[in-house]
Amino acid sequence: MNKVKKTAPSTNFMSGTSNPRQKQRERADARFRWYGLAALGLAFAFLIFFFIDIIGQALPAFHQTEVKVTVNYAEAVKSNYNKAVEHKLRRVVSRAWLRTLPRYLAAHPDLVGTSRDEWVPADSRVDQYIKQHDGHGLKTKYQHIVDAMQKENRVRQVFNSGFFNSGDSKLPENAGILAAAVGSVFTLLLTMLVAVPIGVMTAIYLEEFAADNHLTRLIEVNINNLAAIPSILYGLLGLAIFINFMGVPRSSALAGGLTLALMTLPIIIIATRAALRSVPESIRDAAYGLGASSLQVVWHHVLPLAMPGILTGSIIGLAQAMGETAPLIIVGMMAYIPEPPTSILDATTVLPAQVYTWSTESLRGYGERTAAGILVLLTVLLSLNAIAVKLRNRAQQEW
Amino acid sequence: MSTADLIFWFFGGLIPLSAMAFFLARGKALTAENSQRLHSRPGFYGLYAVIWLALPALAVSLLASIAHMFHLFSVPPIMLLTSALALGGAGLWFALGQVKADFRARQSVEKVMRGLIFTAATISILTTVGIVLSVIFESIRFFQVIPIWDFITGTQWQPDTAFLIGAGRADESVAPPLFGSLPIFAGTFMITLIAMLVAVPIGLFAAIYMSEYASHNARGRIKPMLEILAGIPTVVYGFFAAITISPLVVDAAHAFGLEADYTNALAPGLIMGVMIIPFISSLSDDVIRAVPQSLRDGSLALGTTKAETIRHIVLPAAFPGIVSAFLLAVSRAIGETMIVVMAAGLRPNMTANPLEGMTTVTVKIVEALTGDQEFDSAFTLSAFALGLVLLLITLALNIVSTIIVRKFRQRYE
Numbered sequence: 001m002n003k004v005k006k007t008a009p010s011t012n013f014m015s016g017t018s019n020p021r022q023k024q025r026e027r028a029d030a031r032f033r034w035y036g037l038a039a040l041g042l043a044f045a046f047l048i049f050f051f052i053d054i055i056g057q058a059l060p061a062f063h064q065t066e067v068k069v070t071v072n073y074a075e076a077v078k079s080n081y082n083k084a085v086e087h088k089l090r091r092v093v094s095r096a097w098l099r100t101l102p103r104y105l106a107a108h109p110d111l112v113g114t115s116r117d118e119w120v121p122a123d124s125r126v127d128q129y130i131k132q133h134d135g136h137g138l139k140t141k142y143q144h145i146v147d148a149m150q151k152e153n154r155v156r157q158v159f160n161s162g163f164f165n166s167g168d169s170k171l172p173e174n175a176g177i178l179a180a181a182v183g184s185v186f187t188l189l190l191t192m193l194v195a196v197p198i199g200v201m202t203a204i205y206l207e208e209f210a211a212d213n214h215l216t217r218l219i220e221v222n223i224n225n226l227a228a229i230p231s232i233l234y235g236l237l238g239l240a241i242f243i244n245f246m247g248v249p250r251s252s253a254l255a256g257g258l259t260l261a262l263m264t265l266p267i268i269i270i271a272t273r274a275a276l277r278s279v280p281e282s283i284r285d286a287a288y289g290l291g292a293s294s295l296q297v298v299w300h301h302v303l304p305l306a307m308p309g310i311l312t313g314s315i316i317g318l319a320q321a322m323g324e325t326a327p328l329i330i331v332g333m334m335a336y337i338p339e340p341p342t343s344i345l346d347a348t349t350v351l352p353a354q355v356y357t358w359s360t361e362s363l364r365g366y367g368e369r370t371a372a373g374i375l376v377l378l379t380v381l382l383s384l385n386a387i388a389v390k391l392r393n394r395a396q397q398e399w
Numbered sequence: 400m401s402t403a404d405l406i407f408w409f410f411g412g413l414i415p416l417s418a419m420a421f422f423l424a425r426g427k428a429l430t431a432e433n434s435q436r437l438h439s440r441p442g443f444y445g446l447y448a449v450i451w452l453a454l455p456a457l458a459v460s461l462l463a464s465i466a467h468m469f470h471l472f473s474v475p476p477i478m479l480l481t482s483a484l485a486l487g488g489a490g491l492w493f494a495l496g497q498v499k500a501d502f503r504a505r506q507s508v509e510k511v512m513r514g515l516i517f518t519a520a521t522i523s524i525l526t527t528v529g530i531v532l533s534v535i536f537e538s539i540r541f542f543q544v545i546p547i548w549d550f551i552t553g554t555q556w557q558p559d560t561a562f563l564i565g566a567g568r569a570d571e572s573v574a575p576p577l578f579g580s581l582p583i584f585a586g587t588f589m590i591t592l593i594a595m596l597v598a599v600p601i602g603l604f605a606a607i608y609m610s611e612y613a614s615h616n617a618r619g620r621i622k623p624m625l626e627i628l629a630g631i632p633t634v635v636y637g638f639f640a641a642i643t644i645s646p647l648v649v650d651a652a653h654a655f656g657l658e659a660d661y662t663n664a665l666a667p668g669l670i671m672g673v674m675i676i677p678f679i680s681s682l683s684d685d686v687i688r689a690v691p692q693s694l695r696d697g698s699l700a701l702g703t704t705k706a707e708t709i710r711h712i713v714l715p716a717a718f719p720g721i722v723s724a725f726l727l728a729v730s731r732a733i734g735e736t737m738i739v740v741m742a743a744g745l746r747p748n749m750t751a752n753p754l755e756g757m758t759t760v761t762v763k764i765v766e767a768l769t770g771d772q773e774f775d776s777a778f779t780l781s782a783f784a785l786g787l788v789l790l791l792i793t794l795a796l797n798i799v800s801t802i803i804v805r806k807f808r809q810r811y812e
Contacts, residue, residue: 025704025707026704028704028706028707029704029705029706029707031706032705032706032709032710033608033612033705033706035604035607036604036605036607036608036609036611036612037608038604039600039601039602039603039604039605039608040604040605040608040609040621040625042601043601043605043625043628043673043676044624046628046673047624047627047628050631050639053639053643054635054639057642197519198519198522201515201516201519201520202516202519202520202522202523204516205516205517205519205520206520209513209516209517210520218524219520219521219523219524221801222523222524222527223523224797224801225527225794225797225798226523226526226527228727228730228731228793228796228797229530229734229790229793229794230730230731230733230734230735230736230761230789230793231734231736232734232736232761232764232765232786232789233530233534233734233786233789233790233793234530235768236530236533236534236764236768236782236783236786237526237529237530237533239533239768240532240533240534240536240537240783241529241532241533244774245468246468247467247468262526262529265522265523265526266523269523293505293509294509295508295509295512295513319630322632323630323631323632323633323634323635324632324633325632325633325634325736325737326633326736326737326740326761326765329740329765329768329769330764330765330768330769334769343407344406345402352632352634352635353634355634355635355638356634356637356737356740356741359634359637359638359641359642359741367642370638371638374634374635374638377632377635378631378632378635381630381631381632382627382630385626385627385630389623
């Protein structure tokens with residue numbers, strides 16, 4: 001108040017005076033606006049840097065090096081797969097591919113005794129060497145061999161389809177995201193089946209049926225608190241209650257899905273309540289006036305109108321559950337899983353947990369696969385969020 | 400027959416049977432409606448039949464699983480399955496008999512549905528109880544071995560010998576394990592501090608710009624872009640902090656002639672700050688926009704500049720809301736796990752130098768619970784004690800922020 005009084009007589013904001021104090025205030029005013037712009041600029045600069053960095057790290061993983069070698073389908077290969085290629089090439093071709101040969105030969109007996117030139121996947125170290133990454137770990141001896149092969153056009157890069165249709169592997173060139181992706185789908189389906197109905201029902205209870213009493217207020221406060229509890233504590237709950245007490249198998253999609261469902265519940269409840277609240281009271285009154293019961297009012301009139309909001313909240317909650325790692329690590333979902341799970345009780349891993357497992361591996365070949373896994377995860381999550389935002393914008397209805 | 404098969408066949412049987420029950424009962428009611436006037440719409444008789452089919456079957460399976468859980472008795476899966484479905488069948492038969500003109504199907508269905516909805520609402524309470532119980536029980540076991548005072552005030556965290564004692568193989572030569580949590584909390588505090596130093600100025604100024612300067616359209620574009628930052632999974636931030644930011648920090652420190660660990664506290668702190676920016680900006684944006692326009696108009700009419708109005712009028716009015724957003728952000732930073740697991744250190748370290756490696760509460764919880772878990776070893780149990788402290792801190796912050804909002808918000812309304 002004091003300050004304003006002092007400066008008020010000299011203030012003439014219509015035409016900017018030459019008063020030095022006034023100039024100073026105007027400069028401060030402009031500066032303040034720039035602080036805001038700078039803050040946003042910093043945030044967006046980070047976002048751009050982040051995406052360029054991740055994409056730059058991930059892109060090489062979508063190409064896999066192949067080498068052309070003479071494969072010798074001798075009878076002996078059935079017992080010792082190393083005999084299929086020249087001795088010096090044994091560390092150049094992928095061991096994962098070599099291992100499949102005995103079974104391949106058993107399935108194709110007519111090939112026994114023949115030999116031919118074939119494009120086969122290269123070892124991860126060769127792959128990293130060709131991509132000129134630091135720390136590729138390829139010995140000088142093999143570097144010369146690979147250089148020579150490159151001169152003879154016996155090295156090429158192809159699209160890495162194995163990344164999408166195989167599971168985890170101890171050999172980086174063979175590791176893919178299929179098992180983790182299937183695990184994510186299993187876990188999320190369970191989360192959705194548990195969290196969405198319970199969340200929506202809770203919201204309906206609180207918005208439409210609950211009397212204003214202590215129990216209702218307790219539930220409300222409790223839900224707000226649950227929304228703020230760190231996700232890792234849900235992992236402790238899953239471990240102590242679901243796994244140790246109820247006997248749900250560790251690492252299973254069931255344990256992970258239930259844990260994530262409890263974590264997602266508050267998000268869905270809060271979003272659904274907001275959606276229910278935005279449905280005008282007149283709609284309910286009209287339905288009651290026509291003789292509908294309270295359940296009919298909710299089921300036939302309020303829910304359909306609130307549906308877009310509920311869907312948005314559910315999608316956002318599930319997207320968050322899909323990117324969550326910490327509670328799943330606690331319930332053991334970071335095991336080494338090479339095969340996609342077939343039931344909800346099998347040991348399973350999920351995409352973010354797979355990313356975490358790969359990021360702890362020291363071999364250079366896993367680094368780019370980690371980034372590629374991240375890129376896949378981000379693509380799915382950002383599309384989910386974009387769908388949610390689109391839905392929300394379309395659903396914003398004026399009553 | 401495995402448990403998975405049992406679950407599969409149970410629900411695989413129950414869902415089509417329920418659909419069948421619905422259409423059977425509704426069909427019967429529809430036929431009855433031709434000759435007489437029923438009390439309820441046919442669909443309610445259908446739902447009534449579904450309830451009588453599903454509830455007994457679910458009750459039997461629930462009873463069996465509870466009995467199995469407490470090792471009271473176990474029923475062969477086939478028997479369980481047939482008895483559950485047989486009971487459901489009996490229920491269906493009874494419900495079909497009830498399709499009569501004077502039977503109030505609507506009232507019965509509504510009663511059950513209300514019960515169902517109420518049960519769903521109590522699950523959130525059960526979740527809280529579950530979290531509290533799971534943390535407290537194991538913590539009590541931990542504090543039976545390790546005195547609570549040593550845990551709170553100790554400055555040494557050396558749990559390596561705990562598993563020997565847990566396995567009963569300890570002798571005189573084994574040094575007792577030390578569970579002093581102070582250095583762990585110091586690390587948590589340091590990383591949280593760095594995160595808030597990043598997130599609060601950027602988030603607050605972004606919120607001020609969005610609410611006070613940006614046009615409606617610009618705001619509609621900026622806000623979703625900022626929220627992308629909140630949509631990025633923490634494991635991705637952790638990877639980014641460990642692979643990209645940590646080496647940058649080390650290089651930058653070298654440029655200034657300083658030594659930095661690759662597990663320095665600065666990298667996870669900075670990235671965690673970035674993660675929290677949208678959290679602070681969204682909440683602050685909401686409270687700043689909730690400040691009545693008349694306050695701004697009054698101030699501007701007195702001849703203040705826009706910046707002065709924001710600094711002296713709008714921000715003080717929005718201050719309780721901003722403080723509450725800040726507290727919620729702090730609790731999120733303290734509980735954040737993946738970023739610190741991947742980018743911070745494992746070694747507890749009490750230091751004020753953010754370039755050194757430090758560890759946090761969440762890192763220690765994850766460390767204790769991955770790999771072999773032995774619930775008789777203080778090392779595994781320590782995770783639950785740390786979890787208890789984490790829970791208490793989060794709840795306290797949340798409650799304080801709620802109180803601040805409730806106490807000060809109505810001043811301008």
